Every structure is written in C-alpha cells, then in structure tokens.
Amino acid sequence: MSLVLQIERLTKDFPTGRLGRGRHRALDDVTLALSSGEVFGLLGPNGAGKTTTLKLIVGLLRPTAGHVTVLGHAAGARPAREAIGFLPEHPVFYDHLTAEELLAYFAGLCGMTGPERTRRVSAALDDVRLDEARRRPLRQYSKGMLQRVGLAQALVHDPALIILDEPMSGLDPIGRRDVRELILRLRDAGRTVLFSSHILSDAEALCSRVAILSRGRVVARGAIGDLTSKHAGGWEVVAADLSPAAATSLQQTATRVTRIAHGRYSFELPAGERPEPFIAAVASAGGTLVSAVPVRATLEDVFVERVS
Amino acid sequence: MRRIRLVAWHVFKESVRDRVLLAIAAFAVVLVVASVLIGQITAGQDVKIIKDIGLATLELSGVLMAVFIGVGLVAREIERRSIYSLLAKPVARWEFVVGKYIGLVGTIAFNVTLMTVALFLMLAYLQWKTPDEVERAWLTPVVDPGLLKAVILIGAELALLTAVALFFSTFSSSGLLSAGLTLGVFVVGLLSEDLRGFTAVDSSQVLAFVVRAVGVVVPAFSAFDIKADVVNGRPPVPWAYVGLTIVYATCYASALVGGAAAIFSRREFT
Numbered sequence: 001m002s003l004v005l006q007i008e009r010l011t012k013d014f015p016t017g018r019l020g021r022g023r024h025r026a027l028d029d030v031t032l033a034l035s036s037g038e039v040f041g042l043l044g045p046n047g048a049g050k051t052t053t054l055k056l057i058v059g060l061l062r063p064t065a066g067h068v069t070v071l072g073h074a075a076g077a078r079p080a081r082e083a084i085g086f087l088p089e090h091p092v093f094y095d096h097l098t099a100e101e102l103l104a105y106f107a108g109l110c111g112m113t114g115p116e117r118t119r120r121v122s123a124a125l126d127d128v129r130l131d132e133a134r135r136r137p138l139r140q141y142s143k144g145m146l147q148r149v150g151l152a153q154a155l156v157h158d159p160a161l162i163i164l165d166e167p168m169s170g171l172d173p174i175g176r177r178d179v180r181e182l183i184l185r186l187r188d189a190g191r192t193v194l195f196s197s198h199i200l201s202d203a204e205a206l207c208s209r210v211a212i213l214s215r216g217r218v219v220a221r222g223a224i225g226d227l228t229s230k231h232a233g234g235w236e237v238v239a240a241d242l243s244p245a246a247a248t249s250l251q252q253t254a255t256r257v258t259r260i261a262h263g264r265y266s267f268e269l270p271a272g273e274r275p276e277p278f279i280a281a282v283a284s285a286g287g288t289l290v291s292a293v294p295v296r297a298t299l300e301d302v303f304v305e306r307v308s
Numbered sequence: 309m310r311r312i313r314l315v316a317w318h319v320f321k322e323s324v325r326d327r328v329l330l331a332i333a334a335f336a337v338v339l340v341v342a343s344v345l346i347g348q349i350t351a352g353q354d355v356k357i358i359k360d361i362g363l364a365t366l367e368l369s370g371v372l373m374a375v376f377i378g379v380g381l382v383a384r385e386i387e388r389r390s391i392y393s394l395l396a397k398p399v400a401r402w403e404f405v406v407g408k409y410i411g412l413v414g415t416i417a418f419n420v421t422l423m424t425v426a427l428f429l430m431l432a433y434l435q436w437k438t439p440d441e442v443e444r445a446w447l448t449p450v451v452d453p454g455l456l457k458a459v460i461l462i463g464a465e466l467a468l469l470t471a472v473a474l475f476f477s478t479f480s481s482s483g484l485l486s487a488g489l490t491l492g493v494f495v496v497g498l499l500s501e502d503l504r505g506f507t508a509v510d511s512s513q514v515l516a517f518v519v520r521a522v523g524v525v526v527p528a529f530s531a532f533d534i535k536a537d538v539v540n541g542r543p544p545v546p547w548a549y550v551g552l553t554i555v556y557a558t559c560y561a562s563a564l565v566g567g568a569a570a571i572f573s574r575r576e577f578t
Contacts, residue, residue, distance in 0.1 A: 058392075091393060094322060094390060
C-alpha cells in the first residue's frame with residue numbers, strides 16, 4: 001500500500017491576547033502516516049486539535065513547525081488539493097444555488113468540463129442519495145441534507161484522500177448509516193478516508209486505525225484491536241448465595257461490587273489478577289459461582305484513560 | 309483562466325439571484341422617472357436635467373453596488389465559512405480574488421449598460437417630441453454620443469472603487485468597517501484635486517505636506533467626474549483625456565487587486 005498522507009512533527013501555535021503576543025499551542029509534535037485504502041479516525045474531545053490538524057492538511061492553516069505531504073506534494077499546493085476532498089465541520093454553501101449547480105461550480109474549479117463534469121456531479125449526488133432535491137435551492141435544505149451536499153462536493157472530483165470533519169454531525173440515524181456505508185464503499189474502491197469524530201462507535205465500526213488527540217498531542221495511535229488489547233482488562237465474576245457479610249469480605253479484593261439481586265453479586269477484579277483465587281474464596285464463603293468472564297476493553301475505555 | 313472565469317460567473321449569478329441588482333435597478337428607475345417629472349416643471353431645461361440626473365443616478369447606483377457588494381466579496385465567504393470548501397479545491401487564492409473582482413466589475417458594467425440604454429431611450433423620445441427649431445438652440449444635441457465619455461469614465465471610476473472595496477474586504481473582518489473605509493477613500497478621492505493644491509494658511513507646513521501627500525496617494529476619483537462638462541458641452545472633453553484616465557484607473561486597480569491577492573494568499577482560516 002502506498003503512502004497517501006504523511007504528517008511529520010506537526011505543530012501549530014495560535015496568537016492570543018489583544019496584541020497577539022501570546023501563544024496557544026493547538027497542536028504539538030503530531031506525526032501520522034496514512035496508506036491508500038485505509039480508513040483512519042482522528043479522535044479526541046472538543047478542542048483537542050482535530051479540526052486544526054485537518055485544516056493544516058488542506059492548507060487552510062500554515063504549520064508553525066513540521067510539515068504535511070499529500071501523495072508527496074506539500075500541503076496547500078495545487079497538486080495536493082487536487083488529491084483531496086474536504087468536508088468541513090457544519091458545512092455552509094451558497095443559498096442561491098441548487099446542489100447540482102454547486103457541484104458543477106466546484107467540479108469546474110477542479111478542472112472538469114463538459115460531459116465529464118455532468119457525469120461526476122450526478123455520480124457524487126447519487127453517492128450521497130440526494131435524489132429529487134438536487135434541483136432545489138440550498139436555502140430549502142435541512143441540516144442533514146446540507147451535510148450530504150457537503151459530502152458530495154468532497155467527492156465530486158474523485159479524490160484519492162477524503163478528509164471529513166465530523167461527517168456524522170447533524171445526521172439522523174439513517175443518514176449516519178448511509179455515511180458509514182459510503183465510507184466503506186470508498187475504502188473498498190481504494191480511497192483513503194481520514195475523518196475526525198468524537199463518536200467512538202463510528203470509529204470502532206469504520207476505522208482500520210485511529211489516533212487519539214488530547215490537548216494537541218497524540219496520546220494513542222494504532223489499530224483498534226491493538227489499542228484495546230494493550231488496555232489491561234480484568235475479570236468479572238458473578239456469584240450467588242452470598243451473605244452480606246461474605247460479600248463485604250470478598251469486596252476487599254475487587255475493584256467494584258454490584259448487588260444484582262438478593263445474595264447475587266457481581267465483582268470486578270483488578271487488571272492483571274487471575275480469577276482462580278477469588279473463585280476459591282467465593283466457594284469458601286459458601287457462595288456459588290455463576291460466571292467468570294474476562295472484561296474486554298472498548299475504545300471508549302482507551303479513550304477515557306488516555307484523555308483523562 | 310477558466311477558474312477565474314468560473315469564480316467571476318458565480319459572483320454575477322449570486323448578485324442577480326440575491327436581487328441586489330433588481331433593488332438598485334428599481335432605485336435607478338425611480339430616480340429617472342423623478343428626473344422626467346422635474347424636467348416637466350422646469351421650463352426649457354428638461355433635457356439638461358434628465359441628462360444630469362440620469363448620469364448621477366448611474367454613478368450613485370454603481371457606487372452603492374461597488375461598496376456594499378464589494379466589501380462582502382471575500383468577507384462574506386469567510387463569514388459564512390463557504391471559503392473552507394472552496395479553498396480546499398485546486399484554485400489558487402489569487403485566482404479567487406481576481407475572479408471575484410472581475411465578477412463584480414462585470415455585474416456593475418452590466419448594470420451601467422442597462423441604465424445607459426434606458427437613458428438614451430428616454431433622450432431619443434424627448435428628441436422625437438422636441439421641435440427642430442428648439443433643438444437647434446441648445447448647445448448639445450438631445451441624444452448626444454458625447455455622454456458616452458461620461459458613462460465610460462463612470463465605469464472606470466466604479467472599477468477602481470470596486471478594487472478599493474475588495475482590498476479592504478480581504479483583511480477586515482467587519483463589513484461595516486470595510487464599507488466605511490471604502491466610502492471614506494471615495495470621498496477623499498473626490499476631493500483629491502483640492503487636496504493636492506492645498507497650501508498652508510498658517511505656519512503648519514507639515515500639515516500642508518500631509519494633506520497634499522494624501523491627495524496624491526488616494527485614488528483621484530475627482531478626475532473621473534466629467535458629467536457637467538459633457539452635459540453642458542463645454543469645455544470639450546478630448547478622447548485622449550478619457551483614455552489616459554482609463555489607463556490610470558487600470559494601473560491603480562491592478563495594484564489594489566494585486567495587493568488584495570497578496571494579503572489574501574497569506575491569510576489563515578481558523
């Protein structure tokens with residue numbers, strides 16, 4: 001797989017204060033690389049630096065340090081932008097245009113003309129399932145429909161790298177499902193997709209790899225399976241027929257105890273601890289083992305741990 | 309060049325669909341009709357008044373368009389954040405700025421042309437109903453091709469004013485401030501001839517120098533105003549003067565658009 005996007009030691013400072021003499025570091029020493037056919041999730045809480053990273057890739061911002069290349073071209077250069085399709089967060093377009101006119105305008109700016117332009121406009125609108133509404137002025141569109149138009153304009157020139165800033169924002173459940181399917185279709189067609197989100201379930205469903213940003217720094221990166229397996233999980237043991245005194249005694253070795261029903265408790269054991277001694281303690285306290293299952297870490301666990 | 313043309317066409321389409329042209333054209337029609345009514349109650353001066361008011365209306369509506377659409381050309385794209393999607397496309401920032409400028413100048417030229425045609429049609433009607441012996445007594449013909457000199461210079465003046473508005477639009481985040489600055493430059497520019505000839509009435513030579521310097525630096529909008537000369541037929545305005553003034557406007561506007569493109573190319577969009 002060839003390298004599509006390379007971000008090396010990217011740092012971005014913004015001026016602060018009335019005279020702009022102060023500095024706020026929005027992005028600090030970020031390094032990432034994306035290959036073709038990959039769906040990559042840029043995750044993080046609000047203000048983590050996700051949008052700043054995407055704008056630096058597109059060329060809307062200039063880095064304070066480090067550099068970005070898209071298919072070997074410097075970010076912001078015309079060949080780099082030819083290779084990028086960008087959906088900004090909360091996209092806003094020209095009210096007086098229809099979706100078809102908007103896409104024809106943008107396709108023209110991408111160098112397309114004649115029948116090729118018409119074909120690409122139609123294909124992009126089909127991709128986002130914008131049917132009869134495509135000839136209506138954008139001022140009549142709902143937020144979700146504008147999001148679809150935003151996606152269509154990002155795809156109209158069939159770019160190699162598609163950058164989506166919060167693509168699920170403003171979409172209803174069906175719209176979100178459509179976007180998820182679209183992203184997977186793009187991946188299957190060999191396109192590289194980079195999207196930012198704070199909706200972790202979307203990332204888990206779509207991404208081959210993710211990076212978690214917090215306060216401008218990458219605090220975790222890698223395949224979701226690797227990240228969650230590295231995140232140490234304990235065991236959950238459920239026992240029945242326990243007296244309150246026995247449960248209190250067993251609580252000493254558990255990280256959390258939940259009373260499920262009369263005499264029935266759930267115990268969470270600390271990470272790294274084997275369950276056998278605890279199961280033996282349950283038996284000696286007169287209890288009955290109901291289940292003992294390893295706790296699998298989720299992306300959310302990794303996210304919460306790394307961000308906090 | 310194709311990208312510039314696309315951006316320019318988009319500006320024209322947006323102006324038309326935003327009904328800005330329509331509003332200004334309606335305003336112009338009202339003023340032209342008013343000039344006819346005023347002409348009817350002013351004995352023997354109706355043609356002159358119609359020419360005066362017609363040209364002034366043409367200029368005023370153009371000034372309103374140049375200032376109020378011009379200051380929003382770039383600022384509005386930034387404000388509504390449509391700039392993010394647009395600049396992610398492979399369009400150079402200078403192409404965007406030049407396209408915006410050409411689009412608005414084209415829109416204004418379209419408006420000026422329509423109003424000029426309306427003015428000449430009205431004058432042709434007056435000529436048709438004026439007896440020949442009355443017309444012979446006037447200094448200029450009713451349908452006077454010489455009026456085109458004034459129209460052409462109004463067009464050049466508006467192209468220059470649009471460049472001023474665009475220049476402020478690229479770095480000011482407030483549309484009101486940009487409009488204020490543009491109108492300020494326009495008013496000072498109308499006085500530029502007086503400012504260049506300013507002499508100190510007291511001992512402050514520094515003040516006199518500063519005033520004269522301002523008179524030299526600001527666009528000399530006063531040079532474009534030949535309306536009275538053309539309407540009165542004297543002094544005659546040579547075509548060479550019109551040509552030189554157009555060259556001046558072209559050079560000044562190119563410098564301003566170039567400056568706007570340079571500033572815009574360095575801007576970041578947070």
